[in-house]
Structures are given as C-alpha cells and as structure tokens.
Amino acid sequence: MPFLDYAPAPESTAILHLRESYGLFIDGEFVDGHGASFQTISPATEVKIAEISAANAQDVDVAVAAARRAYDRTWSRLSGADRGKYLFRIARLVQERARELAVAESLDNGKPIKESRDVDVPLVAAWFFYYAGWADKLDYAGLGPNPRALGVAAQVIPWNFPLLMLAWKIAPALAAGNTVVIKPAETTPLTALIFAEILQQADLPAGVVNIITGAGDTGSLLVNHPGVNKVAFTGSTAVGRAIAKSTAGTGKKLTLELGGKAANIVFDDAPIDQAIEGIVNGIFFNQGHVCCAGSRLLVQENVQDEVVDRLKARLSTLRLGDPLDKNTDIGAINSREQLDRIRELSDVGEQEGAERWTADCVIPKDGFWFAPTIFTNVSTSHRIAREEVFGPVLSVLSFRTPAEAISKANNTPYGLSAGIWSDKGSRILGVADKLRAGVVWANTFNQFDPSSPFGGYKESGYGREGGRHGLAAYLESSGWHSPAAISKGARK
Amino acid sequence: MSRLTVLKTYKLYIGGTFPRSESGRVYEVATAKGAFLANAAKASRKDARDAVLAARAAVGGWSGATGYNRGQVLYRIAELLEGRRAQFVEELRQSEGISAAAAEKQVDAAIDVWVWYAGWADKYVQVAGNGNPVSGPYFNVSTPEPTGVVAVIAPQESSLLGLVSVVAPALVSGNAVIVVASERAPLAAISLSEVLATSDVPGGVVNILTGSPAEIAPWLASHADVNAIDLAGAGSLDWVDLQIAAAETLKRVLPPEDGVPLPSVERVTFFTETKTVWHPKGLI
Numbered sequence: 001m002p003f004l005d006y007a008p009a010p011e012s013t014a015i016l017h018l019r020e021s022y023g024l025f026i027d028g029e030f031v032d033g034h035g036a037s038f039q040t041i042s043p044a045t046e047v048k049i050a051e052i053s054a055a056n057a058q059d060v061d062v063a064v065a066a067a068r069r070a071y072d073r074t075w076s077r078l079s080g081a082d083r084g085k086y087l088f089r090i091a092r093l094v095q096e097r098a099r100e101l102a103v104a105e106s107l108d109n110g111k112p113i114k115e116s117r118d119v120d121v122p123l124v125a126a127w128f129f130y131y132a133g134w135a136d137k138l139d140y141a142g143l144g145p146n147p148r149a150l151g152v153a154a155q156v157i158p159w160n161f162p163l164l165m166l167a168w169k170i171a172p173a174l175a176a177g178n179t180v181v182i183k184p185a186e187t188t189p190l191t192a193l194i195f196a197e198i199l200q201q202a203d204l205p206a207g208v209v210n211i212i213t214g215a216g217d218t219g220s221l222l223v224n225h226p227g228v229n230k231v232a233f234t235g236s237t238a239v240g241r242a243i244a245k246s247t248a249g250t251g252k253k254l255t256l257e258l259g260g261k262a263a264n265i266v267f268d269d270a271p272i273d274q275a276i277e278g279i280v281n282g283i284f285f286n287q288g289h290v291c292c293a294g295s296r297l298l299v300q301e302n303v304q305d306e307v308v309d310r311l312k313a314r315l316s317t318l319r320l321g322d323p324l325d326k327n328t329d330i331g332a333i334n335s336r337e338q339l340d341r342i343r344e345l346s347d348v349g350e351q352e353g354a355e356r357w358t359a360d361c362v363i364p365k366d367g368f369w370f371a372p373t374i375f376t377n378v379s380t381s382h383r384i385a386r387e388e389v390f391g392p393v394l395s396v397l398s399f400r401t402p403a404e405a406i407s408k409a410n411n412t413p414y415g416l417s418a419g420i421w422s423d424k425g426s427r428i429l430g431v432a433d434k435l436r437a438g439v440v441w442a443n444t445f446n447q448f449d450p451s452s453p454f455g456g457y458k459e460s461g462y463g464r465e466g467g468r469h470g471l472a473a474y475l476e477s478s479g480w481h482s483p484a485a486i487s488k489g490a491r492k
Numbered sequence: 493m494s495r496l497t498v499l500k501t502y503k504l505y506i507g508g509t510f511p512r513s514e515s516g517r518v519y520e521v522a523t524a525k526g527a528f529l530a531n532a533a534k535a536s537r538k539d540a541r542d543a544v545l546a547a548r549a550a551v552g553g554w555s556g557a558t559g560y561n562r563g564q565v566l567y568r569i570a571e572l573l574e575g576r577r578a579q580f581v582e583e584l585r586q587s588e589g590i591s592a593a594a595a596e597k598q599v600d601a602a603i604d605v606w607v608w609y610a611g612w613a614d615k616y617v618q619v620a621g622n623g624n625p626v627s628g629p630y631f632n633v634s635t636p637e638p639t640g641v642v643a644v645i646a647p648q649e650s651s652l653l654g655l656v657s658v659v660a661p662a663l664v665s666g667n668a669v670i671v672v673a674s675e676r677a678p679l680a681a682i683s684l685s686e687v688l689a690t691s692d693v694p695g696g697v698v699n700i701l702t703g704s705p706a707e708i709a710p711w712l713a714s715h716a717d718v719n720a721i722d723l724a725g726a727g728s729l730d731w732v733d734l735q736i737a738a739a740e741t742l743k744r745v746l747p748p749e750d751g752v753p754l755p756s757v758e759r760v761t762f763f764t765e766t767k768t769v770w771h772p773k774g775l776i
Contacts, residue, residue, distance in 0.1 A: 126627065142619070142620070237742070240742065241739055241740065241742060244739035244742060245736045245739040245740075248732050248735035248736045248739060248745075249731070249732030249735055249736075251747075256742065258742070413741070415765075428771065432767075432769050436765075437767070438765060438766065438767060438768065439767075439768050439769075439770070440767060440768070440769045440770070441770045442769065442770065442771040443771060443772055444630070444770055444771070444772050447626075447628070447630065447770050449624065449626035449627055449628070449632070451624045451625050451626055451627075451632075452624045452626050452632050452634070452768055452770070453624070453634045453766050453768050454768065455766070457639075457765045457767075458719070458742070459741060459742045461742065462742065462744055464766050467622075467624055467634065468622060469634060469766055477758060
C-alpha cells in the first residue's frame with residue numbers, strides 16, 4: 001500500500017431505519033403531499049434513498065393553519081420554562097440518535113462522515129441545548145422587558161448543512177415562543193424527516209413544528225403565505241433578494257443569511273503551518289459548499305510562492321471519495337446541478353486567464369465529484385474572484401500592504417465572513433476593525449458555536465443567527481424608549 | 493420706521509457646502525396661511541447622487557472617530573441649537589403655523605433629544621454587543637458597527653423635532669446620512685445645516701436635501717452605494733415600491749412611522765451591523 005493509502009473504513013448504514021417514502025410532517029403526523037413527489041438520492045452513488053412528498057399550495061395552507069392553531073392554543077400559552085424543557089428533550093434525543101443522523105446526513109448530502117459526525121450533528125444538539133435555556137430568560141435578551149413572540153415563522157433552509165440549518169432556525173424560533181413551518185432543501189430532506197420522528201418522541205405538541213418538503217416553488221408559497229408573521233431564509237443572494245421584494249410592505253419580519261465571497265488574508269508574519277490548515281479548512285471543508293467559505297485567498301506577495309507550494313502539497317494528501325468512509329476528507333458534490341455550476345465557473349476562470357491547478361485524485365465512476373482546485377494569477381475582476389462558486393475552488397490573489405489587503409477584501413458586494421492570519425496582535429485587531437464582514441476569524445477559520453452570532457453585512461443578508469443576537473430575529477421588542485419626559489408635549 | 497429686512501437664500505447642504513440644486517430648480521415655501529416665505533432648492537436625482545458620494549467619502553472618518561469624540565461633536569450640536577433657539581422658534585411658528593409656545597416646546601424637545609442621543613455614542617456598543625462563551629479555547633466578541641451610508645425620509649409634519657429624531661440616532665454609531673427634509677416646511681432643516689456646518693461635524697456626514705420626497709426617494713432607495721434607508725416620513729409615498737427598490741441591493745429598511753419616532757436605542761442599533769471576531773487562546 002502506498003503512503004497515505006488507507007484501507008476502506010465505511011460507517012455502516014445498518015443504523016438507519018429509513019422508510020420507502022416520506023410524507024409531509026404536519027400537525028404532528030406524516031401526511032401525503034399533493035404535489036408531484038420526488039426522489040432523494042445519494043450524490044456519491046446516484047442511488048435512490050427514498051421517495052419524498054412535495055407540498056403544493058393546499059398543503060402549505062394546511063401546514064400554516066396547523067402552526068397558527070398550535071401557536072394560539074398551545075405554544076403561546078405555555079410557560080417559557082416548559083418550552084425550554086421541550087427543547088432540552090430535543091437536544092438529548094439528537095445526542096442519543098447522533099450516529100444515525102450523521103450517517104443519514106452523509107448519505108443524503110455527500111459530506112464526509114467525519115464532518116457530519118464531529119461537526120454538524122454535535123452542533124445541532126448544542127444549538128437546541130443553548131436556546132432551550134433562553135426560553136424562560138427572554139427578559140434578558142436585550143429587547144426590553146416582556147418581548148413578544150411573532151407568531152408563525154416560515155423558514156427555508158439550504159442543502160449544505162441540512163440538519164444544522166434546521167437547528168439554527170427552529171431552536172431560537174421555538175425558544176422565543178413562535179411556531180414553525182420549515183422547508184428543507186429539495187436535495188437533502190432526509191435528516192429533517194428523521195428529525196420529525198424525534199419531535200414525536202419528544203412529544204412536542206402537534207403543529208408547533210411542521211416540516212414540508214418540496215422544491216423552490218414550495219418555498220415561495222411558504223414565505224409568501226399571508227398567514228406567516230416571520231420569514232427566515234438561508235440560501236442564495238438571488239433568492240434572498242426575491243424574498244425581500246415579495247415580503248416588502250407585508251409587515252413580515254425578515255432575516256436573510258445569503259451568499260459570501262470571503263477573503264482569507266495571510267500576512268507574511270503568519271504562522272504558516274496553521275495558516276495552511278486554516279486555508280484548507282476554509283475552502284475545502286464540506287466540499288466548499290459553505291456560504292462563509294474562505295474562497296479568496298489574499299496572500300502577502302513575499303510569501304505567496306511558499307504558501308501556494310505548501311498548499312498544493314497539503315491538498316495532494318486529501319482523500320476524496322465515499323462520504324461514509326471515516327478517512328474521507330472530500331466528499332461528493334451535492335447535486336449534478338451544483339457540479340455543473342462549479343465546472344462552468346472553473347472553465348471561465350481558465351478562459352479569463354487564471355492558472356488552474358487540480359489535486360491529483362481518483363474520481364469515482366458514479367456520483368458527483370470535483371477535485372480540490374486552486375487558481376493562481378487571479379485578478380479582482382475575474383468572475384472566480386467575484387462570484388460565489390460554492391465548491392472546492394480557491395482563488396489566490398496577492399497584496400503588498402495591509403491597506404491593499406483590506407481594500408481587496410472589501411471589494412465585493414458580499415460581507416459574510418473573513419479570515420486573518422498574522423502573529424501580530426495589533427495588526428489582527430486593526431484589520432478586523434476595517435473588514436466589512438459579519439464574522440472575522442483570526443488565526444482560525446470556520447468556527448461555529450450556538451452562543452456566537454453569525455450573519456452578514458451588505459448583500460450577504462441581514463439579521464444574526466446564534467447567541468443573544470439570534471433571538472432578536474424571532475421576538476418583537478416591547479419598547480426600549482427614552483424617558484418620555486424628553487419630548488413630552490412636542491409630538492404630533 | 494421699519495427697517496427693510498435682509499432675506500436668506502435657502503440652499504441644499506451637501507459635503508459640507510451649500511450648493512443650489514444642479515437642476516436650477518426652486519419651489520415656493522409658504523406660511524401655513526399661504527404667504528410667501530422663501531424659495532427652497534428643489535433637489536434632483538443628480539443632487540441625491542452627489543449627496544451619496546459625499547456621504548460615502550465621509551463614513552470612514554466619522555465611523556473611525558472614537559465614541560467619546562462623536563459624543564462630544566454631537567453634544568456640540570445641541571449647544572449650538574440652544575444658541576439659535578429663537579431663530580428656530582420663529583421658523584417653526586411661521587412655516588408650521590403653530591403658536592410660539594408650541595414652537596418653543598418643539599425646539600426644546602429637539603435639543604433634548606439631541607443630547608440624549610449624543611450620550612449614546614460611547615455606550616451603545618456595550619449595550620448591543622457582548623462576549624460569547626463559546627465551547628472551546630477561543631476569544632470571541634460581538635460588537636456593533638455602523639452600517640455605512642443611510643438615506644432618511646424625514647417626518648413631513650414635524651419639521652425640526654421630526655428631523656432630529658431620525659438624523660441623530662443614525663449618526664450615533666458613525667453612519668453618514670442623506671436626509672430628505674419636510675417638503676412643506678424645509679426651513680428648519682436648512683437652518684440645522686447651518687448649525688452642522690459651524691459645529692465640528694465633518695462635511696459629508698450629514699447631507700440635507702430639500703424638495704419632493706416622492707421624486708428623490710426612489711433614487712436613494714435604488715442607489716447601490718446606500719446601505720440602509722429609513723422611511724420614517726414616507727408614509728404618504730408609495731413606500732412599498734421604495735422597499736422593493738431597496739431590496740435589489742438588500743438594504744436595511746425601517747418602515748414609515750406615524751408622526752415623530754420616539755427616542756430609542758433601537759433606532760441607533762438598527763443602523764448597525766454586528767461583527768463577531770474569533771481568536772484562539774493558548775492552552776497554558
């Protein structure tokens with residue numbers, strides 16, 4: 001066996017108890033949808049996993065009505081402490097069924113089992129555990145005394161972190177006292193449907209969480225339903241923009257977590273070993289299907305060659321293949337559609353004059369795969385430096401001074417995240433201040449925690465998920481005004 | 493024997509200077525009873541775009557100033573307002589057709605609101621930000637920063653208190669502002685710009701346009717270099733269309749309000765972005 005060639009170590013799928021087909025989860029039960037059902041497949045093999053119902057307008061009506069009923073009759077009458085107890089139950093059930101959820105996630109999404117097992121699912125449990133404790137402490141959320149729930153929340157989530165995004169949406173919504181209708185992505189509905197079984201085990205009152213599956217048209221019906229009070233969306237900037245337009249003037253509270261084109265800035269005094277690991281983690285984690293991925297490497301000119309050489313050496317040791325194999329570093333691209341987009345933008349990168357390097361690895365015959373790829377000689381006007389590839393493709397640009405790095409980093413309509421690598425504390429803090437991004441990772445990257453607010457500046461959306469700030473998306477302030485004496489009698 | 497008074501020419505306030513509208517247009521401002529008061533500049537699309545340019549150029553300096561510094565500069569405006577109290581009372585009395593007592597109340601309230609907001613400049617970060625107890629060896633802190641360039645449609649009925657109640661909160665965190673004044677009663681806004689010009693507010697931090705909000709607001713709502721828009725005084729416009737135009741670049745939008753918005757720290761934090769910074773801690 002050559003160096004670093006490991007024997008296969010696949011995680012068993014025997015832990016799964018999947019059904020042949022799944023309905024919609026409405027009012028506490030699985031029911032058949034009235035839209036055209038679809039299949040969810042494994043992107044690593046293209047083999048069908050299960051048949052999934054699709055919700056049409058009638059189903060969306062029923063789901064929203066169930067959520068409204070549950071809000072009026074049950075959930076809004078429950079104490080915060082009891083809401084919290086349900087969330088604690090859910091957190092524990094997720095922990096108990098963690099391995100099953102991780103296997104299902106890797107099967108359906110294509111991400112390596114080491115990521116679903118060690119990142120996604122533990123964070124799902126942590127998210128419910130964190131927000132469970134908030135449910136009876138909302139007076140301390142910074143929104144004034146007695147902040148109010150909004151009502152029914154419509155939530156649409158993406159395919160890159162299917163169950164984790166579900167947790168980011170549902171946990172704060174329920175803690176704040178809202179009920180939920182959530183739509184997982186078309187290509188990754190599986191873990192949401194297993195989660196529905198967890199809700200049944202937790203004995204969550206019927207209708208508090210409704211899970212409807214379907215494609216973009218189902219999501220559009222949901223967010224535009226007149227019966228919802230709140231819309232939360234994670235996904236592309238194009239869809240986010242459309243939602244912002246269609247909800248304008250409706251009074252629905254809107255939070256959007258959209259695309260990104262993060263700069264990962266490496267200064268010449270950076271700890272290079274850690275920086276290389278951080279760059280790899282920043283763009284090749286989850287096949288680069290990460291909105292906050294460090295897709296633009298900005299490296300100081302005098303260390304550029306060293307960094308790029310070491311990066312190529314490191315990428316050559318990554319193992320691409322079976323997502324369920326415990327040794328796999330790079331899993332499958334989530335869908336053929338996404339693979340086509342990555343290929344198209346990579347081809348454009350070459351056509352525009354950037355230099356392409358691709359790690360030498362064996363691509364499996366079936367499924368959707370894209371080997372880790374680096375572009376050098378990239379200029380700020382290239383499409384691969386401006387558009388979100390959402391795949392394992394890194395664009396390398398160089399800079400000479402901190403001011404140039406900041407200006408290049410901010411030269412994008414996005415503003416979700418950024419990275420800084422340097423051993424100089426004052427430089428890190430100075431640069432962090434000037435980066436127009438919602439999350440700045442210094443000497444680390446892609447760290448997530450339920451207590452840490454996450455969200456974008458500019459066209460990366462608005463609102464924060466995580467932490468105390470994440471509650472504000474699901475609560476209405478009861479007013480935090482100045483002493484009335486200031487302007488008494490002078491108002492019309 | 494009465495002295496012939498010297499009349500004032502009312503112009504726009506852009507980038508710290510007082511230009512006429514590039515369009516050459518003016519419109520007649522009258523008292524509540526219809527008597528001629530002044531010709532105010534009628535701002536055009538080009539004026540609005542010039543104001544955005546000036547605001548963008550000013551954001552870096554204003555947001556880079558310390559909160560203590562911004563607080564003092566804002567407080568200084570209240571000092572100057574107090575000194576010009578009689579002038580504002582007279583302008584409000586004439587243009588809004590209210591009694592001297594009501595005008596005095598409005599001016600006093602405007603000054604007090606300004607002082608209240610000035611005091612937030614070096615405090616709102618502590619109220620809106622916090623350290624985060626993440627599950628790992630990381631320093632992690634979330635702090636609010638100004639959103640950037642904020643366009644404001646001022647309340648149309650209360651020409652000074654309304655204006656102050658929307659401009660001051662946006663300035664607290666370090667945003668630069670383009671505000672469209674009350675169309676019917678713009679004189680107090682122009683006089684406020686004279687206060688701003690003689691205070692220590694850097695040019696371009698506040699830009700004041702007079703004219704038709706219905707005409708100017710769509711250009712501001714759709715401008716790609718505006719980060720947020722406050723529609724406080726846009727209730728009688730097609731404000732849903734403005735919100736749709738603003739969605740094209742995902743601007744932060746505050747909806748219209750009835751009357752004058754109450755002073756509130758949420759008006760400060762609405763025009764901020766929360767930034768979370770992580771750094772590893774050594775395991776010692």
